[in-house]
Amino acid sequence: MSFEFPALLWLEAKHLRAELNFWLWTAGTDLDEARDVAERAYLAYLVVIVGAAVAACWLWILGLVVGAAQASSPEEAALLADLGRLIAGAALALPATAAAAWTVRAAWRAPWIPSPPDVVWLTQQPISIVSWSAIELAKRIVVRATVFTCTGYLVAAFALASAGNAPTLHSCLLYGSALGLAYSAAYAIAWVVGIARLSLGRARRSVLAIAVLIGATTLVCVAAALFPTYQSVALNLLRGNLVPLLGAGTFFLATVLSAIVAARMLSPVALSREAATDASLYAVRRMAVYNPKAYRALTKSHREARRSPRIRMPRAQGSLAVLARSSISLIRHFEAIPALIAAGALIAPLGAALLSGTLAQASTTAAILGGETGARILGAASWILLAINSSDAPRTLARVFIADMRNRFFREHLPVSTQVLFVWDVLPGFIVATLSSVVVGCCMGALGVSADKTIDFVLCAIALDVSFACIGALDVADLMPRRVRLTCESATAILAVVVAAASALMPNAVPLAFWIGTVATATLAVTQLR
Numbered sequence: 001m002s003f004e005f006p007a008l009l010w011l012e013a014k015h016l017r018a019e020l021n022f023w024l025w026t027a028g029t030d031l032d033e034a035r036d037v038a039e040r041a042y043l044a045y046l047v048v049i050v051g052a053a054v055a056a057c058w059l060w061i062l063g064l065v066v067g068a069a070q071a072s073s074p075e076e077a078a079l080l081a082d083l084g085r086l087i088a089g090a091a092l093a094l095p096a097t098a099a100a101a102w103t104v105r106a107a108w109r110a111p112w113i114p115s116p117p118d119v120v121w122l123t124q125q126p127i128s129i130v131s132w133s134a135i136e137l138a139k140r141i142v143v144r145a146t147v148f149t150c151t152g153y154l155v156a157a158f159a160l161a162s163a164g165n166a167p168t169l170h171s172c173l174l175y176g177s178a179l180g181l182a183y184s185a186a187y188a189i190a191w192v193v194g195i196a197r198l199s200l201g202r203a204r205r206s207v208l209a210i211a212v213l214i215g216a217t218t219l220v221c222v223a224a225a226l227f228p229t230y231q232s233v234a235l236n237l238l239r240g241n242l243v244p245l246l247g248a249g250t251f252f253l254a255t256v257l258s259a260i261v262a263a264r265m266l267s268p269v270a271l272s273r274e275a276a277t278d279a280s281l282y283a284v285r286r287m288a289v290y291n292p293k294a295y296r297a298l299t300k301s302h303r304e305a306r307r308s309p310r311i312r313m314p315r316a317q318g319s320l321a322v323l324a325r326s327s328i329s330l331i332r333h334f335e336a337i338p339a340l341i342a343a344g345a346l347i348a349p350l351g352a353a354l355l356s357g358t359l360a361q362a363s364t365t366a367a368i369l370g371g372e373t374g375a376r377i378l379g380a381a382s383w384i385l386l387a388i389n390s391s392d393a394p395r396t397l398a399r400v401f402i403a404d405m406r407n408r409f410f411r412e413h414l415p416v417s418t419q420v421l422f423v424w425d426v427l428p429g430f431i432v433a434t435l436s437s438v439v440v441g442c443c444m445g446a447l448g449v450s451a452d453k454t455i456d457f458v459l460c461a462i463a464l465d466v467s468f469a470c471i472g473a474l475d476v477a478d479l480m481p482r483r484v485r486l487t488c489e490s491a492t493a494i495l496a497v498v499v500a501a502a503s504a505l506m507p508n509a510v511p512l513a514f515w516i517g518t519v520a521t522a523t524l525a526v527t528q529l530r
Contacts, residue, residue, distance in 0.1 A: 004126075004127045004128060004131040005131060005135070007125060007127060008127065008131060008132065008135045009135070011118065011121070011122075012135060012139065017031065024043070024046070027046055029042055029043060029046065031043075058150075061154065062153075062154065062157060065154050065157050065158045065161075066157055066158070066161045066167060068158065069084065069157075069158050069161035069162040070161070071162075077162075077164065080162040081162050081163050081164070083162060084158055084159035084160075084161075084162030084163055085159065085163075085231055085234070085235065086231070087155055087158065087159060088155055088156070088159040088175070088231070088234035088235070088238065089227060089228075089230040089231030089233075089234045090227075090230075091151075091152060091155045091179060091234070092178070092179065092182065092230040092233055092234050093223050093224075093226075093227055093230045095179070095182035095183050095185070095186045096186070096219050096220065096222070096223035097220055097223065098183060098186045098187075099185075099186035099187075099189050099190065099216075099219060100215075100216035100217070100219045100220050101216070102186060102187055102189070102190030103189060103190045103193045103212050103215070103216055104212055104213060104216050105190070106190040106191070106193040106194035106197065106212075107193055107194075107197055107205075107208055107209045107212040107213070108197075108209065109194070110194060110197075110198060111133075111136070111137075111190075111191050111194030111195055111198070112136045112140075129263055129264075129266050129267065130260060130263045130264055132263075133191075133195070133259070133260070133263035133266065134259075134260050134263070137188065137191050137256070137259055137260075140187065141184045141187060141188065141256070144180070144183050144184055144187055145180040145181065145183070145184045146180070147180075148176075148179050148180045148182075148183040148184075149173075149176040149177055149179065149180035150176065151176070151179065152172075152175050152176030152177070152178070152179030152180060153172045153173060153175070153176035155175065155176075155179070156171060156172040156174075156175035156176060156237075156238060157172050159175075159234070159238055160172070160238060170240060171237075171238050171239070171240055174237055174240065174242070174245055175234070175237040175238055177245060177248075178237055178244055178245045178248045181245075181248040181249055181251075181252040182248050182251075182252075184252055184256075185248070185251050185252040185254075185255040185256075188252070188255035188256050188258070188259045189255055189258075191259045191262075192255070192258050192259050192262045193208075193212055195259070195262045195263055195265065195266050196208060196262065196265075198266055199262075199265040199266055319416055319420055319424055320424075322414070322416060322420075322421060322424040322425060323424040323427060323428075325400075326400045326424060326425045326426075326427065326428050326429075327428045329399075329400050329428075330400075330428045330429060330432075333399075336396050336399060336429070337432060339392060339393055339396040340393075340396060340397065340429050340432040340433050340436070341432065341433070341436045342390070342393065343390070343393035343394075343396070343397065343433050343436075343465065343468055344432065344433030344434060344435065344436030344437040344440075344461070344465055345436035345437065345439065345440050347386065347387060347390055347393055347464070347468075348433070348437050348461040348462075348464040348465050348468070349437060349440045349441075349457070349461050350383060350386060351383050351387070351460075351461070351464045351496070351499075352457050352460035352461045352464065352514070353379075353457075354379035354380065354382060354383040355379065355380055355383060355460075355496060355499045355500045355503060355514070356460060356503050356510045356513075356514070357376055357379070357503050357504065357507065357510070376500060376503075376504055379500075380496050380497065380500040383496055384492065384493050384496045387492045387496065388489045388492060388493070393468055394468040394469070394471040394472035394475075394488045394492070395472050395475055395488060396429065396472070397426060397429045397430060397433065397465075397468050397469045397472045398422075398425070398426055398429075398469055398472030398473045398475065399429070399472075400425040400426075400428075400429075401421065401422050401425035401426055401472075401473060401476070402472070402473075402475050402476050404421060404425060405418075405421075405476040406476065418529045419526060419529060422473055422525075422529065426469045426472075426473070429469075430465060430466070430469050433465045433468070434462055434465050437458060437461035437462055437465060438458055438462075440461070441454050441455075441457055441458035441461065442454075444457060456510060456511050459511040459514070459515075460510060460511055460514040463511070463514035463515045463517070463518040464514065464518075466518050466521075466522070467495050467517060467518045467521045467522075470518075470521045470522045470524070470525040471488050471491045471492055471495065471521060471525075472488060473525045473528075473529060474486050474487070474488060474491055474524070474525060474528055475487075475488060476529070486524070486528070491521065491524070495517050495520075495521055498516070498517045498520055499513060499514055499516075499517035502514075502516050502517060
């Protein structure tokens with residue numbers, strides 16, 4: 001044991017020096033190259049400038065917080081006093097929420113991710129996993145305790161100033177220390193859960209995840225129910241009472257000892273395997289500073305590569321294989337689902353209302369907007385602008401079809417025609433949009449709209465959904481030889497004009513007018529894709 005901690009501290013000092021050297025490199029200097037007087041003076045200059053900037057920022061933020069608690073009237077003073085007590089109590093209740101979030105995350109991820117050089121070095125040294133875990137936990141707890149202690153100091157300063165008292169160093173530091181200890185204890189609890197996850201093995205991790213999720217939900221509910229107690233504890237801390245601080249310190253020590261004891265169940269092999277040590281990610285981890293988006297993408301792809309498939313679709317043949325592929329694509333690219341729901345629940349229902357002349361009937365009764373003709377023109381123009389600004393909706397519906405058509409190698413090996421490929425590729429997204437339109441229609445029926453009007457409204461919305469899918473297919477017309485390309489925006493405007501004109505000529509058969517526009521759009525799409 002006498003050898004373990006000095007060796008681990010030496011390793012952490014090497015890590016800290018490397019991190020400091022990297023940030024100094026971004027400032028134009030380097031610890032390894034600062035050998036002459038000028039370079040060392042520049043290092044001292046950086047230390048002074050950074051320290052002065054941190055102190056100035058802290059004093060500035062503290063002044064803003066105290067100044068925000070100053071009141072100009074008795075009513076405002078009473079309101080600020082109540083707000084200060086509320087914030088002070090809520091800040092002490094938030095560690096329970098943080099513990100719930102951190103434990104749920106620990107049930108799915110390793111407590112810490114060692115780098116490959118650390119694993120190689122530590123496996124060659126007589127160092128126990130308990131000491132390694134204690135050093136890693138202490139390093140993270142110190143950071144969180146510092147951050148949340150400073151945050152608690154600001155909260156205490158606001159609460160004391162809003163109550164008409166001068167913020168003293170003793171009271172603010174007492175409250176901030178209690179808050180820092182509470183958050184540190186919350187993180188230690190999550191550390192225990194993470195170690196338990198690694199020790200249980202893959203077969204029993206789902207049970208742990210469910211139990212942790214239930215416990216986290218219960219913890220949040222209990223914290224919400226005990227909110228008045230947190231307010232009274234906050235008032236005691238602000239008055240200089242040491243009992244809550246002693247209680248937070250005792251709980252913190254208990255959780256840290258539990259984390260150290262739990263580390264005895266962990267083996268270095270399990271930690272190295274489950275922590276996903278990857279030399280490629282270690283080599284590019286500096287990219288997180290200057291290109292965080294690319295680093296997050298690399299981390300995400302590496303994490304997804306380690307996951308085993310949870311659901312397997314049955315094998316399909318012929319055209320059903322195209323449908324299965326489009327369904328899988330919709331599930332994997334779930335970021336497109338909100339656009340499909342918006343197309344079916346917002347754009348199509350608004351088109352059914354504005355193009356059918358509903359606004360025209362209301363304006364005729366109220367004698368506004370230039371009567372029926374003016375209202376129809378205004379409604380059609382408004383929907384055209386909305387649909388053009390949301391032109392990604394048709395392309396989202398036909399996203400898989402557009403991708404298949406632009407992949408020449410993939411398209412040439414499909415034993416289906418272009419029209420059949422379009423139908424099966426568009427069907428999953430179309431089902432999502434249609435279900436959204438039907439839900440909107442059901443909501444209208446629940447609000448008291450008659451059944452006939454609701455059915456007509458749903459039929460009009462579904463007709464627009466079909467038209468959107470056909471319009472999205474026109475985006476690949478540039479791949480067809482000797483075809484005049486019609487953009488999605490132009491096709492949407494033409495569709496709106498045709499539907500509005502047909503609805504004005506057939507006021508008693510509005511759904512038929514919408515489907516006439518849909519048939520015209522589908523005919524145009526089939527002609528372009530032939």
